[in-house]
Amino acid sequence: MASNHVVEARGLSRDYIVHEGGLVRRTRRVVPALVDLDLVITAGEAVGYLGANGSGKSTTIKMLSGILVPTRGSVRVLGHDPVPERRHLTRRIGVVFGQRSQLWWDLPLKETYPILAAMHRLPGSVWRPRWDELVAGLELEGFLDTPVRQLSLGQRMRGEVAAALLHSPELVILDEPTIGLDMISKENLRRHLDEERRTRGTTILLTTHDLGDVQRLCDRMVIIDHGKLAFDGTEAQLAELTGARRMMTIDLDTPADGLVLPRGVELIDTEADGLRLNLRFERGVSAAQVLSAVQARAEVRDLSIEEPAIEDLVRHIYRRG
Amino acid sequence: MAELAQDRPVSWLRMMATLLASRWRSQMVYRGSMIAEMATQGFLILTEFLELWVLLTHAPALGGFSLAEVALVYFCANLGFAIADLTGGSLDATEALVREGRLEALLVRPTSLLVQMITQELQLRRIGRVVVGLVGYPLGLALVGIDWTAAKVLLAVLAPLGGALVYFSFLMGAGGFQMIVVGARQAANAITYGGKYAGGVPGGALFTPIRVFFTFVAPALFTAWLPMAWILGIDTPAGTPSWLGWFGVPAGLLALGAATIWWRAGLRHYTGAGG
Numbered sequence: 001m002a003s004n005h006v007v008e009a010r011g012l013s014r015d016y017i018v019h020e021g022g023l024v025r026r027t028r029r030v031v032p033a034l035v036d037l038d039l040v041i042t043a044g045e046a047v048g049y050l051g052a053n054g055s056g057k058s059t060t061i062k063m064l065s066g067i068l069v070p071t072r073g074s075v076r077v078l079g080h081d082p083v084p085e086r087r088h089l090t091r092r093i094g095v096v097f098g099q100r101s102q103l104w105w106d107l108p109l110k111e112t113y114p115i116l117a118a119m120h121r122l123p124g125s126v127w128r129p130r131w132d133e134l135v136a137g138l139e140l141e142g143f144l145d146t147p148v149r150q151l152s153l154g155q156r157m158r159g160e161v162a163a164a165l166l167h168s169p170e171l172v173i174l175d176e177p178t179i180g181l182d183m184i185s186k187e188n189l190r191r192h193l194d195e196e197r198r199t200r201g202t203t204i205l206l207t208t209h210d211l212g213d214v215q216r217l218c219d220r221m222v223i224i225d226h227g228k229l230a231f232d233g234t235e236a237q238l239a240e241l242t243g244a245r246r247m248m249t250i251d252l253d254t255p256a257d258g259l260v261l262p263r264g265v266e267l268i269d270t271e272a273d274g275l276r277l278n279l280r281f282e283r284g285v286s287a288a289q290v291l292s293a294v295q296a297r298a299e300v301r302d303l304s305i306e307e308p309a310i311e312d313l314v315r316h317i318y319r320r321g
Numbered sequence: 322m323a324e325l326a327q328d329r330p331v332s333w334l335r336m337m338a339t340l341l342a343s344r345w346r347s348q349m350v351y352r353g354s355m356i357a358e359m360a361t362q363g364f365l366i367l368t369e370f371l372e373l374w375v376l377l378t379h380a381p382a383l384g385g386f387s388l389a390e391v392a393l394v395y396f397c398a399n400l401g402f403a404i405a406d407l408t409g410g411s412l413d414a415t416e417a418l419v420r421e422g423r424l425e426a427l428l429v430r431p432t433s434l435l436v437q438m439i440t441q442e443l444q445l446r447r448i449g450r451v452v453v454g455l456v457g458y459p460l461g462l463a464l465v466g467i468d469w470t471a472a473k474v475l476l477a478v479l480a481p482l483g484g485a486l487v488y489f490s491f492l493m494g495a496g497g498f499q500m501i502v503v504g505a506r507q508a509a510n511a512i513t514y515g516g517k518y519a520g521g522v523p524g525g526a527l528f529t530p531i532r533v534f535f536t537f538v539a540p541a542l543f544t545a546w547l548p549m550a551w552i553l554g555i556d557t558p559a560g561t562p563s564w565l566g567w568f569g570v571p572a573g574l575l576a577l578g579a580a581t582i583w584w585r586a587g588l589r590h591y592t593g594a595g596g
Contacts, residue, residue: 062425065428065429066428066429066592067425067428067429067591067592068592068593069592069593083592086428087431087432087433088431090428090429090430090431091431093429095429097422097425097426097429099422100422100423100425100426101426102426102429102430104343104347105347106347106348106350106351107343107346107347107350111343111346114339115339115340115343116430117331118331118335118336118339118340119336119340119430119431119432120431121330121331121332121336121431122330122331123330123331147350
């Protein structure tokens, strides 16, 4: 394993055994949840791990964090074999399960951290400065004395992230961290994670349904569909792969009569008696080419360009699968 | 907030103290209900004993034991069980953790699952049972009129400790079993609570196969009947001599070893099956 590989999975697969029927006529069915996943994540990367419900995201995360044994293939996380070396690994990774709390339900939020620090055997000189940093960064100050059960979802989630980061893990795995959060809470969380990565070089692996998380935080997307790797690359590569086209809306002073468009550009419709053009153009065509073609026929007053919605790109991948 | 040492790495004991203190504070949040429950738990032991008392008012002896001697066996077994239940009582509810997915949250921490479960789920209300045992057991020893020797004193002290080990093993084994067969909490607890019941009565009164089972397979009869029979000098049926009462602690340790294997198998199954 290369030394900067934080995650290295080769042919990683997991089957679940499902028993069906009654006591007598019982059938055993093997359901593949993840099939031959090859995934390498290097130190400092931020990877968005996307997939529909039941696509194998959680299965992957469980195998990476050592709570599920792979059926086939191999996986190393920070050089550890996750299941047999689970407790060593937990000292070096932080995991946030969006739906399962790491906090002490009945106690004020601030009491969680000394307990977790004790579990990680961190002396006060190590964890206290770090905690102060997290309290400031995640803006926890206002509700540190509130019992966890009384926190709002957004407050609790910030508390969860602080709990996962307290021991300064090298890899943070977040499973749906922004689910159910309002826009401000989401942005606050994303900003902090991004800062954590930039200042400490923390590797981030994020599963989400919210493509905003991926766009804001990740420079790489991995999409799995029905347990199989469907895409691994940047957003631009995804757009290229799916043949996604950009949209341009142009407002004119006079209608552009006799407009000749370059290859790969399509006029979808016109509005306001021809004073507004809605155009769609392929990846190979630049916005400048489209603009100059229009300018040859009429005076341009205003324009806007719309990138393909990431949702549409991902949907395209799912459909293809 | 618990203060941790500023510079030196935190020792295991320090960690345990922090975990237990947090548990104490958690329970103090619901002080009123906890005190009420403590009292109820203590009261429960007494009402359970009523059953035996009613039985003995109709038959003067049970398995060669008089009413006062039966009470002694009962309180000795219950003291052992109460100690085990205080520390490991949450292990028999492992199934709920599995079902709700909370086990996963515990598994991504660097502390052993067993330690986390014992400290996080420690129920102080169970202290009520321990208190009743601590009062009832010495009282029973005083009332039955024993001709005390040093050996008898030693065995009287060892018996509830062996009992605590045996019952803790039952709880731990049941927890391991629940990780393997989800939905089998009742089956898993059959040995724990069946063993507790069998351990609280004179074994001589039990049907032979049951007596043999709870002596040599699930060693519940080591927790009170055998040591008390030795102390009181009461004959026991062939195959289960009263001197076996001295082997309560070793039997408990053996059971604990077996329970550890079960627990690990449960955890391995859980990580193998994915919950």
